[in-house]
Amino acid sequence: MPLSDQTVLAQARQCLAIEREALEATARVLDREFVAAVRAVEAAVAAGHKVIFSGVGKNAHIAEKLTGTLNSIGVPSCFLDPTQALHGDLGLCAAGDLAILLSNSGATGEMLRLLPLFEKFGLKTVALTGAPGSELARGADYRLLYSAPREACPLALAPTASTTAALALGDALAMVLLESRGLTREDFARYHPAGTLGMTLLLRVKDIMRTGEACPVLKEAKTTVQAAIFAMTKAKAGAVALVDAKGRLSGIFTDGDLRRSALNGGADFLRKPVGGFMTRGGKTVPADALAVEALKLFQQFKISDLFALDAKGRPTGYIDVQDLPKLKIL
Known part of the structure; x- marks a missing residue:
């Protein structure tokens, strides 16, 4: 019998509520066992070994x-099919590796058969389970324990809340390892070189900035407000960089500065030196920085224009915040 629209939504919300309940319960039961499992992974990887799930x-x-x-955070890992393990795939195991065995009940036969075999091969084991008193939990060296008081399945049969909790607990382990290993965006990019994610993480400011005539740069000492406006208009930019005698950035004149000069500069403001109205210094980014660093500056300071500088502090490129969506940086 088809469900009404109202029932469909109610059932979906009930499912999400039960899975949320499992996540909250899992967060509450985290204790020293979780910390010990994290330390075990850290020790195995530090010694040049891998993690086997x-x-x-x-x-x-x-x-x-x-x-x-x-693997995406630089922790060498692999999956071992328990059936194939009993028919030759145990060859991928090496003494010092760490095995993480998943079983909600902690009584899965295949997992229990692997425990003594891993011990024989010199592996330490972690039980990732929802049953702290189970045979698997008791037999493993470490435990990653989650709590799923009930499944979201109306028949209480299909794994739902328990698998959500197991996955979330594994993600928690990974994110703690990411931080403990001091992984940077550049490290992460090395493991994700392809696709949109890889492109976004690997792009540098110099790859996306406007250069040449599209990057308006004028000498502060010789520039009037009018000249700055002409340069901005010609470059189709929202700002112009002003430099000192050595070509180093001294300030930035933006559309906002233009409006303020018109309000406060008097009738002849166009003929006045731009230095009296520009923003001294201004927000900049190294040309060799990752493009995501430029994005962070745009978001943090709510700005629309950003100049890129070389190692000597000279403006070499310009980025308009409107450039970012088409480059898929946002």
Whole structure:
């Protein structure tokens, strides 16, 4: 029997509420066990070893996702199919590796069969489970414990809240490792060189900035407000960079400065030196900086124009905030 629109929405909200409940419960049960598991991963990686995830059913998909997440932050990881492990794939295991075994009940036969085999191969083990008193949890060296009081499935059969909690706990492990390893945006970009994400992370200011005639630069000492307006208009820019005798940036004259000069500069403001109205210094970015650093400046200071400087403080490029969407930086 088809559900009414109202029932569809009510059921969906109920599902989300139950899964949220599992996440909140998991956050409450985090304790020293989680810290110990983090330290175990750190120690294994520091010694040049890898992390091995294993699970069956829905947990296999979660294990594969967490494998990818850890690899993306520079923690060498792989997925081991428990069935194939018993038929030769245990060859990927090496003494010192760390195995993370996923099982909500902690009683999954395949996971329990792997425990003594991993011990024989010299691996430490982590049980990622919702059953702290289970055989898997008791037999593992470390435990990553989550709590899912009930499943969102109306039949209480399909893994829903439990798999959400397991995935979120694995993500929490990964994000803690990311911070503890001091991963930077540049490090992250090295592991994501392709696609939109890779392009965004690898782009530098010098790759996106306007140069040449599109980057208006004038000498402060010889420039009037009128000349600055002409330069901005010709370059189709919202600002002009003013430099000193050595070509170093001394200030920026923007559309906002123009309006203020018109209001406060008197009837002959166009003939007056631009230095009396420009913004001294102004916000700038190194030309070699990552493009995302320019984006952060735009967002932090709510500005529309940004000049890029070389190592000697000379303006070499210009970025208008309107350039960013088409470059897929925003």
